[in-house]
Amino acid sequence: MPTRAARDRRNAVTLQAILAVIAASTLVMAIASCAAMADTSGVADNGLMLIVSAYAWLCFCLLRHGFFRLSTSLTVIGGLILMGMSYHAYGLRAQSGLQITQLLPLLCSGLFLGRAAAWWTALANAAALAIGAHTDLQLATDSLQASDALANLLLAGMNFLVLATILDRLILSSQRAINRSEELNELCLELRHQVEEKERAYERLLQTQKMETIGRLSTGIAHDFNAILSVILGHATSVGRRGGSIDAVLPGIRQAARSGATLTRRLLSFSRPHVREISTFDLAQAIDEVRPLILPMFPRGIEVSLDTSACGLLIRADRDELVLALLNIASNACDAMPHGGRFVLSVQADGDHAFLRLEDSGIGMAPEVLARLFEPFFTTKPKDQGTGIGMATVHRFVTDHGGEIHADSAPGQGTRIRIRLPLAKSGCDYEHASADEAGARITRPRSDLGDREHAPAASVEPAIIGCRVIGS
Numbered sequence: 314m315p316t317r318a319a320r321d322r323r324n325a326v327t328l329q330a331i332l333a334v335i336a337a338s339t340l341v342m343a344i345a346s347c348a349a350m351a352d353t354s355g356v357a358d359n360g361l362m363l364i365v366s367a368y369a370w371l372c373f374c375l376l377r378h379g380f381f382r383l384s385t386s387l388t389v390i391g392g393l394i395l396m397g398m399s400y401h402a403y404g405l406r407a408q409s410g411l412q413i414t415q416l417l418p419l420l421c422s423g424l425f426l427g428r429a430a431a432w433w434t435a436l437a438n439a440a441a442l443a444i445g446a447h448t449d450l451q452l453a454t455d456s457l458q459a460s461d462a463l464a465n466l467l468l469a470g471m472n473f474l475v476l477a478t479i480l481d482r483l484i485l486s487s488q489r490a491i492n493r494s495e496e497l498n499e500l501c502l503e504l505r506h507q508v509e510e511k512e513r514a515y516e517r518l519l520q521t522q523k524m525e526t527i528g529r530l531s532t533g534i535a536h537d538f539n540a541i542l543s544v545i546l547g548h549a550t551s552v553g554r555r556g557g558s559i560d561a562v563l564p565g566i567r568q569a570a571r572s573g574a575t576l577t578r579r580l581l582s583f584s585r586p587h588v589r590e591i592s593t594f595d596l597a598q599a600i601d602e603v604r605p606l607i608l609p610m611f612p613r614g615i616e617v618s619l620d621t622s623a624c625g626l627l628i629r630a631d632r633d634e635l636v637l638a639l640l641n642i643a644s645n646a647c648d649a650m651p652h653g654g655r656f657v658l659s660v661q662a663d664g665d666h667a668f669l670r671l672e673d674s675g676i677g678m679a680p681e682v683l684a685r686l687f688e689p690f691f692t693t694k695p696k697d698q699g700t701g702i703g704m705a706t707v708h709r710f711v712t713d714h715g716g717e718i719h720a721d722s723a724p725g726q727g728t729r730i731r732i733r734l735p736l737a738k739s740g741c742d743y744e745h746a747s748a749d750e751a752g753a754r755i756t757r758p759r760s761d762l763g764d765r766e767h768a769p770a771a772s773v774e775p776a777i778i779g780c781r782v783i784g785s
Contacts, residue, residue, distance in 0.1 A: 321381040324425045328385060329376055331421075336369035365395070385425045389434055392418035397441045404452060405445030405465050415441075416476065423480040431484065435477040442469050515709070518702050519637065545570065593629045593737045596667045597621035597660045603636050607643050607658075614653030623660045626667040629737040630714045638710045641703035642671050642730060648694070649675025649728065666716070669732040678722040686720050 343362035368391050376384040396415050399408060408415075419438060423431030449462035545566050600621050611617050639658070646656045654674040661668050678686070685691045687708035692701035711718040715735050722728040 321425075324385075325376055325381050328381075328388070328421070328425060329373065331417075332369050332373040332376065332384075332388065336366050336373060339363075339369065340366040365391075382426065385421060386430075389418045389422045389426070389430070392421070393434065393437045393441065396438070397444055400441050400445030401448060403445075404448035404462075405442060405469060406449050406462060408445065416473075419473070419477065419480065423477075423484055427488075428481050428484050431477060431480055435473060438473050439470060442466055442473070445469075519634075519706060521702070589631050589634070591629060591631055593627055594632060595624060596626045596628050596635075596669075596734070597624050599632060599635060600639065600658065600660060603639060606636065606640060610640070610643050610647050611656060612647075612653075615647065615650055616655045618655065618657045618659075620657075620659035623662055626660060626662055627737040628667055628714075628734045630734065631710070634706075634710045638707040639671075641707050645703065646671070646673035646675060646728070649673055649677070654727075663733060665736050666733040667736055669730075669734070671730040671732070672727060674727040677724045677726045677728055679724055683720060683722050687718075 339362045343359045343366065346359050346362070369388075372384045372388045372391070375387070392415075396418070415438075419431065419434045422434040443466065446462050446466035449465065450459055453459040453462060549566070598621075600619065604619060607619070608617060643656065643658075650656070650673060655672075656674075657670070657672045659670045661670070682693060687704050688701075689705040690701035708718055711732055711734070717733045719731045720728065721731075
């Protein structure tokens, strides 16, 4: 039924059922009466029942075409007209037992049309009762019957008045509850829109943080490519200078080129717009694969120790968000050690969780700064050096994946961050690294690099191919 208001659509179903019952029952009664009629004495009554049935079908059709209030109004008016005709023909006393059924117009108007319609219907009921009482007075043969007619009028009027008052209070309470429900629905929709907007804003902040981190990586990445090119150049020139075989230097050139390709692939993968993709992977292996991004962030005066010996710790998380979280922590650690120091990242098992330990020997944080560490947009860095969303991003990554994060720091005593991530349940799909990625990791101790831009090719090659990270 094309009724616009949601409340009217709900009431239309009930009214349809009422009209269908009235139309069908009066039609069946009229047909049965005509079949059993032996003379013409009941023609008028049968005709009235057919008119009532046709009128009910008319209201039903209007209701089906979406004219809810018109159909309801016609139904109430028709019921009041029938009530008035009945009271006029038989009087009030003769129909005292039918007053319950004659409440139908009052109930329909109150429940379907509102409080004002209920009181107007109550007034029309009072007029119909007055018509019935007038008929009783005309039929009265003595003063006792006349007084009974007045008593019946007063009693029926009080009954209708009490019912109308109760109905008015119920409608008022119902309208308040419905209005409150509609307000709550609107608030829920608004809240949903706010949550969606917050998620979109978070995605934009995540991408902004990635771009900021890539900016921090650019210097180290440039040094790495310079070293890779030095390796390739050293191998290529050694053939002509030393008279060696080309086949002997091709493996070294191939390995250096593969390292550069892996570094580029990791950087491009990290920088692209991100849609959260949950997968199951080995935490230690994922950290191994991100070494080429973590190591360039630290200058040569900082000793970097990455311990990923605890293999087989499968977690279910977003891999790119893990990378961003680690890079954010590493970036903060680097900023906290302007004069050199030590950065440690280790992975180990902790019951049904994977345990990440990240420590630096930097300047540390005061208690009031530590208390606001994960607060969005809070930063102690200069305006052009920090956005304040790095550690908030880390905190959200950990909590969204069901983990825990704790930080401990004091001025002059460095910072220690502990992250616990739940291990993946058995049966999850395990994401394996490709052979090229596993065989082309770039790892090195930052304290042993020296000035790579001016290093000869022969001395740079081991730093790229045959290196290790302290503690790994």
